[in-house]
Amino acid sequence: MRLRRCGPDAVLVELASLTEVAAARAALATADLPGLVDLVPAARTVMVSFSAGSSGIRRVRDVLEQVDLSKAPDVTSHEVVLPVVYDGPDLELVAETAGLTVRETVALHSGTEYTVAFCGFAPGFAYLTGLPEPLRQPRLDTPRSRVPAGAVGVAGEFTGVYPRPSPGGWRLLARLADHADPLFVPTRDPAALLSPGDRVRFSAVS
Missing domain, CATH: 2.40.100.10 (Cyclophilin-like)
Structure with a gap:
C-alpha cells in the first residue's frame, strides 16, 4: 500500500489488487472521517477527497493500517x-x-x-x-x-x-x-x- 497526496485535500491510495481496493474503500467509508467528500475506487487505487482544511486526510493511513486488506469486505449490496x-x-x-x-x-x-x-x-x-x-x-x-x-x-x-x-x-x-x-x-x-x-x-x- 502506498499513499500519494493529490493537492491539499485528497490522497490516492495505491493497492495491489481489486480485493484490496474493495477492502480499503469499505474501511474508509465506515470510518467516519471528518470532511470526507468522496471515495473513488479504480482497478488498483482509491481516491479519497476531503473538504478544504479537513483533518480527516491525516487519518487515512491509520484507518487502513488497522484493516486486513487481503479479505474482501462484507457489504450490503443490491x-x-x-x-x-x-x-x-x-x-x-x-x-x-x-x-x-x-x-x-x-x-x-x-x-x-x-x-x-x-x-x-x-x-x-x-x-x-x-x-x-x-x-x-x-x-x-x-x-x-x-x-x-x-x-x-x-x-x-x-x-x-x-x-x-x-x-x-x-x-x-x-x-x-x-x-x-x-x-x-x-x-x-x-x-x-x-x-x-x-x-x-x-x-x-x-
Missing part, C-alpha cells in the same frame, strides 16, 4: 438482473478463442454472478469482476470508433455494458434488451443503475 440479447458482433470470436461453442459461451457468461468493482470510463459504466477464465480475452487489435449504447463486452478480467455510444475495444457479446433499465439517467436518484459492490447477472432473452 442484485441487478440485466436482460440481454446475445447477438454481439464478436460472439463467435470469443467462443472460438475460448474453445467453446456459441451456446456454451452464452451459458457461461449468463450463468455467472458478477460484482461491480468500480465505475469509470463513462457515466454509468461499471467494471464487473467474476468473469470466467475462458472469457478473459484481450481487447480487439483495432478498437471500434463507435460502440452502441447497451453493448455488452469483455476485456481482460472484466465484463461490462456501454451506457452510451462511444469508442471502445472490448469484444462485444450481447446488447441490453429494449425493455432493460438504462444504466445512467442524470435525473434519477441514484443516476447510475450500478454501484460498487452490487451483484449483477445477465439474463438471456430472445
Whole structure:
C-alpha cells in the first residue's frame, strides 16, 4: 500500500489488487472521517477527497493500517438482473478463442454472478469482476470508433455494458434488451443503475 497526496485535500491510495481496493474503500467509508467528500475506487487505487482544511486526510493511513486488506469486505449490496440479447458482433470470436461453442459461451457468461468493482470510463459504466477464465480475452487489435449504447463486452478480467455510444475495444457479446433499465439517467436518484459492490447477472432473452 502506498499513499500519494493529490493537492491539499485528497490522497490516492495505491493497492495491489481489486480485493484490496474493495477492502480499503469499505474501511474508509465506515470510518467516519471528518470532511470526507468522496471515495473513488479504480482497478488498483482509491481516491479519497476531503473538504478544504479537513483533518480527516491525516487519518487515512491509520484507518487502513488497522484493516486486513487481503479479505474482501462484507457489504450490503443490491442484485441487478440485466436482460440481454446475445447477438454481439464478436460472439463467435470469443467462443472460438475460448474453445467453446456459441451456446456454451452464452451459458457461461449468463450463468455467472458478477460484482461491480468500480465505475469509470463513462457515466454509468461499471467494471464487473467474476468473469470466467475462458472469457478473459484481450481487447480487439483495432478498437471500434463507435460502440452502441447497451453493448455488452469483455476485456481482460472484466465484463461490462456501454451506457452510451462511444469508442471502445472490448469484444462485444450481447446488447441490453429494449425493455432493460438504462444504466445512467442524470435525473434519477441514484443516476447510475450500478454501484460498487452490487451483484449483477445477465439474463438471456430472445
